[in-house]
Amino acid sequence: xxxxxxxxxxxxxxxxxxxxxxxxxxxxxxxxxxxxxxxxxxxxxxxxxxxxxxxxxxxxxxxxxxxxxxxxxxxxxxxxxxxxxxxxxxxxxxxxxxxxxxxxxxxxxxxxxxxxxxxxxxxxxxxxxxxxxxxxxxxxxxxxxxxxxxxxxxxxxxxxxxxxxxxxxxxxxxxxxxxxxxxxxxxxxxxxxxxxxxxxxxxxxxxxxxxxxxxxxxxxxx
Numbered sequence: 001x002x003x004x005x006x007x008x009x010x011x012x013x014x015x016x017x018x019x020x021x022x023x024x025x026x027x028x029x030x031x032x033x034x035x036x037x038x039x040x041x042x043x044x045x046x047x048x049x050x051x052x053x054x055x056x057x058x059x060x061x062x063x064x065x066x067x068x069x070x071x072x073x074x075x076x077x078x079x080x081x082x083x084x085x086x087x088x089x090x091x092x093x094x095x096x097x098x099x100x101x102x103x104x105x106x107x108x109x110x111x112x113x114x115x116x117x118x119x120x121x122x123x124x125x126x127x128x129x130x131x132x133x134x135x136x137x138x139x140x141x142x143x144x145x146x147x148x149x150x151x152x153x154x155x156x157x158x159x160x161x162x163x164x165x166x167x168x169x170x171x172x173x174x175x176x177x178x179x180x181x182x183x184x185x186x187x188x189x190x191x192x193x194x195x196x197x198x199x200x201x202x203x204x205x206x207x208x209x210x211x212x213x214x215x216x217x218x219x220x221x222x
Contacts, residue, residue: 027090061074089118155186
């Protein structure tokens with residue numbers, strides 16, 4: 001009897017293991033392909049390391065970190081349009097190291113978790129911090145030198161970046177975090193975006209009265 005019990009337990013443990021080469025998972029959403037792609041990419045950028053993005057084909061890849069069971073995974077995500085208001089997410093997650101062997105359902109857990117996070121991101125209240133961060137109010141730098149002025153006496157500069165927590169300075173003065181919209185006096189100004197671990201981005205532009213300017217800050221890792 002004892003031997004039968006031990007055999008049954010051993011068999012259950014073996015069946016609970018998942019091979020290193022797991023099958024792709026397909027999850028359908030009642031959203032357009034573009035909406036699902038944006039939500040999935042935002043989720044991956046927030047939680048993992050995105051390594052490649054193919055916006056034309058609605059496809060990207062990301063890598064996970066190490067876990068107690070493996071050296072990490074590489075995931076390929078593809079969005080397939082089924083209709084204007086319905087699409088499917090296909091995620092294929094495999095071990096970085098094919099010699100990791102078995103992962104005890106970890107692949108299945110990670111793919112299910114990712115699909116659920118995308119579903120939540122598509123909800124009425126997105127879950128990623130970057131999605132719910134309010135847009136910074138317009139900032140005047142420096143104060144106008146004259147006593148009275150109108151909106152036509154200034155120019156506007158909108159600065160955006162894929163990393164929305166970066167600090168922004170104008171002419172050496174801190175004005176907030178990205179993205180931001182600035183109302184500046186008409187002259188040359190130097191804008192800089194910086195974030196720990198990244199090379200600072202600097203751009204000098206001439207602001208014209210009554211005109212608008214849009215800048216996209218590009219931060220690269222050091």
